[in-house]
Amino acid sequence: MATLLRGEVRAILQPAGTAQYKGAYCPPGVPFREVRRGPLDGKSDIAVRPDADGELPRVLPFGGGQIAYEYDGRDKQGRAVYRYAPRLSPAHREVMNGVAEVYAEHELKQARGGRP
Template structure:
């Protein structure tokens, strides 16, 4: 559990929802469900500073802005929810190309196993 200071709220990072992933890049051979996955999903040891009006920032960025999470309300525990935003993340294409390589390697290994 993170220690909160006045004006801070706990955060949970989640996979993209439909609003965030619709139309996002997905290479051939990769199931579209992989587009939803962000590199920091599940992270909950961070906080966000509330604005003077009590609002939270609309976006949270990591890696110099290469990975973007978008505000999406609060969960039942009162944590601020941010969802991975692949369309806003400049690093998304590279991430997905890496996922495509893993899927292709797995397919090659499966083909080798069947040919034995």
Template sequence: MATLLRGELREVRVILQPAAYAQYRGAYCPPGVPFAEVRRGPLDGHSQWTVTADADGEIPKVMSFDGGRFAYEYDGRDQQGRAVYRYAPNLSPAHRGIMDGVAEVYAQHARNQAAGGQ
């Protein structure tokens, strides 16, 4: 078994997950859109990234993607030892635009249903 020496850096695998209450509380949700949609992040489920723990074993509290448009917030470790990062809509500048797009899809679906279509 390898021993981590103080001052030694190590990489930790990451898994990206939907927001939990702590991340989505107070996030923008347009009328007509179920609040559950706020939880979904554009990269949920991805696990190809790693973060580097500092000398004290601490890892970054926030990861951002696409030039800072999307943010994921650290939320502990899973059973496999991966760092779990959850979508953080309040920290993601692109969130409002995404939610407005989701609202348009829901509105179009409602119009189709009212017209008797699918």
């Protein structure tokens, strides 16, 4: 668990909520539930620092800005909750195309009777 410096707040990363995934890219053949999943979901050893006005950052970028999580309030333990934001994540389309490939391979295996 991250050591907090003065003023910092613990944070947790969660899957996208409706506000974050509505209108996000989802390739054909992939269940829309896959859009909600972010690559860092569940990570809880994060600390965020409020700005000079005391507000927490609206967006947390990861991976050189390729993955974004959006602030969505606090949980019962007082942690800042950040939800995966596929529409704000430049890598989302590429990740979803990879997911589509996995689904297509699975469908092909099923059509062959489970043989590779």
